[in-house]
Amino acid sequence: MDAVRLAARLLLGSLLATGIAALAACGSGAEQRYDALPGPVRTVDLAMAAGEDQRPLSEDEWASLEAMHDRYLTEFDRLREETLVPLSREVRAVPADQLAQDANAMSRLARRHAAAMSRIQALDDRLVADIVTEFADRAAFAERVGTRRSVARNALVIRGARDDSGRAPDILDLDQLVHRMELTAEGRTAAEPALAAYRNDLSRAVRRVAEESVEFPAAALAARTAAGLTEQQMQELEQRSGTSPEGRAAVDAAKQELAAVLRRAGAPRARAYLALDDVNRRGLDALCEALPPQAAEVLRAMDERARSSLDPWMEHRRLWAAAVLAHPEVREGRAPRSAEAAALLRRAIAEVSEERHREFRLRMEDAAVESPPATPRPDIREVLKRGYGRIDPAAKALAAAAEAELGQSFASILANAPSTSPQALVTQLAPLLGPRTAERLVGATASSALRSEEQPDEPWQQDLSIAEQLLLAPGMDHDAYRRAARGLGARDDDPLVEQIWERHRARMSALEAQQREQMRLLEERGIKLAQDKGDPAELERTIAQYLSALIAADGQRREADDVTFQEVAIAIDLPQGDPRFVLARTVSAARRASLPWRRFRQQWLVGPLWESDADPVSAALGVDGEVRRTAALVAVAGYAERLRATADDARQAGLEALRDLLLAGLRAQREGREGAGPEELKDDAEVRRAIQRVRSAALERRAAQRSAIDAVATVDPELGRRFMQDWLRATCPEFLADGASWRAASDLAAAGAPQGAGDAAAAVIGGAIERWQLVNDDMVRAAHEWLDGNRAQPPAATPSELRSSAQLDPRLAALRTLRDENAWRLMRLRATVSGDSPDALMPGDSTGSVLPRPTRWTAD
DSSP, X not given: OOHHHHHHHHTTTTSTTTOHHHHHHSOOOOXXXXXXXXXXXXXXXXXXXXXXXXXXXXXHHHHHHHHHHXXXXXXXXXXXXXXXXXXXXXXXXXXXXXXXXXXXXXXXXXXXXXXXXXXXXXXXXXXXXXXXXXXXXXXXXXXXXXXXXXXXXXXXXXXXXXXXXXXXXXXXXXXXXXXHHOOOHHHHHHHHHHHHHHHHHHHHHHHHHHHHHHHHHHHHHHHHHXXXXXXXXXXXXXHHHTTOHHHHHHHHHHHHHHHHHHHHHHHHHHHHHHHHHHHHHHHHHHHHHHSOHXXXXXXXXXXXXXXXXXXXXXXXXXXXXXXXXXXXHHHTXXXXXXXXXXXXXXXXXXXXXXXXXXXXHHHHHHHTSSSOOSSOOOOHHHHXXXXXXXXXXXXXXXXXXXXXXXXXXXXXXXXXXXXXXXXXXXXXXXXXXXXXXXXXXXXXXXXXXXXXSSSOOOOOOTTSOHHHHHTSOOOOOHHHHHHHHHHHTOOTTOXXXXXXXXXXXXXXXXXXXXXXXXXXXXXXXXXXXXXHTOOHHHHHHHHHXXXXXXXXXHHHHHHHHHHHHHHHHHHTTOOTTOTTHHHHHHHHHHHHHOOOGGGSOOHHHXXXXXXXXXXXXXXXXXXXXXXXXXXXXXXXXXXXXHHHHHHXXXXXXXXXXXXXXXXXXXXXXXXXXXXXXXXXXXXXXXXXXXXXXXXHHHHHHHHHHHXXXXXXXXXXXXXXXXXXXXXXXXXXXXXXXXXXXXXXXXXXXXXXXXXTOOHHHHHHHHHHHHHHHHHHHHHHHHHHHHHHSOOSSXXXXXXXXXXXXXXXXXXXXXXXXXXXXXXXXXXXXXXXXXXXXXXXXXXXXXXXXXXXXXXXXXXX
């Protein structure tokens, strides 16, 4: 951990135990999640099923299918509002630890969940029945839609019941592996009978696992209660036992009895998992028998990898071996050491992986019977340690060979893969392996082996004070300065204006150095007082000085911007008091309001500021073309003062809210509320008022931004649409970052019809793009209306949190469905018009996916 991050965790330590910068590192608190309810059947599901038909669906058939699907989606939205969202809200309203001890509540939850799943299944079955009726000559297509949906629906229940993040896979589905193999039409035809039988068996097995997963918590609690071994009773026994041998013996006996009780309660679930594994083993054998030998070998290798893909250590080494074997030097025979080392590493991984699978199977067999095995199994950690001990030498040998033959740069990229995001890794590998190969390798690597892109974090900088990185408004960069100068009427190529920029930077550098040193001294003093647990009054005075210095430093930076604007005005002969000054000051105010609020993970407090961080004036000043830019500036000019004022108010509300939260933490400590973290202070009166101030200030700022953008749309509708989309991207990036469907469809819309497309094809694609743009505009407007709404839940900090929010808000859930469906339909039409499979252009990891991604069959 670097010195700045360490200081950030210690800063003003008695303020909520870790201080103001620690708020940036804290999570938002544990919330009872409930994601065991699937979303609707999606266009991507229909496209995948249709893509495997020997005879492609015609456009008339697609029109009929999409009309059925539209009716289904409308009914699913109604079901969300009436049943699914109320159920999720009820579950999340109860603290997790309280729910875990309430047998009645857990039983009621299981019953309500079963009823909700029955209603979802009824909608799904009706859709499949409509497909069967309409497409009587496409029985295999209807079967694939129905069985895959059954598997997907129950697989998501398993993942949700396990309280997974949504990124991790859930069950092994060989159908998905075969789909990824991209078999020839003949190979697919040969495998289809075995696949159809397998899907039916898998559907029944997964449903049983889902039912047992939902029922297990209530069953386990009921068994503990009946045996007198609830968590509270065990704690009381521990307290009464003291240190006497008899007391400890009683505790040990109770723990043994508890283990037996939980074993009996969990046996049905273990048996369900065993049955699921049996289905997969039989299915694998049947498929391999139907496939050509080489394809069967590939499928067995994919199966082996899929069952251990959640192990990041092994996945990283798999990626290393695959990347080395894909390197041009290796493929062309010029790196024999690397080729041999990669092959050896692959064999070692496969052998250890199979051993692990056998071990897990034996453990599940043990768990499936109510009495423990006569001979206890060896510690699984020791089993894994021995396996890693066999893989590690092969991995080290490959690292040395790759560095010697393929270069240190390539070796370093692979060594650092666990701390690299998937997209960044593709970018790094593309020049060495080729873009397609890099995408294929990274795409085949489980997300567990790479850094998540869901919580990007700006790096801490050693040479900056904590306050400067978190709380001091950023100064103008060159682009912001040029926009502000353009707002005053300066030409972009005016050398005098560039000279003023150089003087401004020199002044700011000196000012920032002075402020940085002042802030460091105050931070160090606060850290020492916190560590020494000194006089609380002295600590409060230090905090007051710190905040006063912060406000003063911000004022000095604002004055420096104004001095610069005055100099630009003199250089271009602009009168003092000219209305254009407000444009420049609005740019400066927007920069000051754009603090890294996301570093403060308490989105329940400052999250609304994430959603109001946009600058229509800067957007207008950045428009290409003088005539169009002038029209946009005229439109926003009347709102510039309001934009400036609301930006300043939002910044002040955020800083005051953090101050009030810190002071509430001090009071909590003085009152003896040990360990009172940010979440526990939400109900303090002062903190509640701070939350409301932030919310009101953010909404006021959004209202000003909406008015300015609407004014631009009045004079230039296309530009107004672009501003609205850019605003959504700036204020709620999670909405667009959640999956690749929106980005892929946007790229297709921008590209238009492919080169060489005939007039008819171009017209069809043009119509689809126009429909996409209309629906996308509706989606963007609806998303902004949702952001403007008085929502009870905090804004999402990550795509995972956005998915959780959608469980609580039927409008948001419907909006996300609309977003993806219109994107997938554009991709489907663009592919089929070009003669490709309907799912050819659809991203593999589509948003909100309920299709199970492959992994091991067992649950931990």
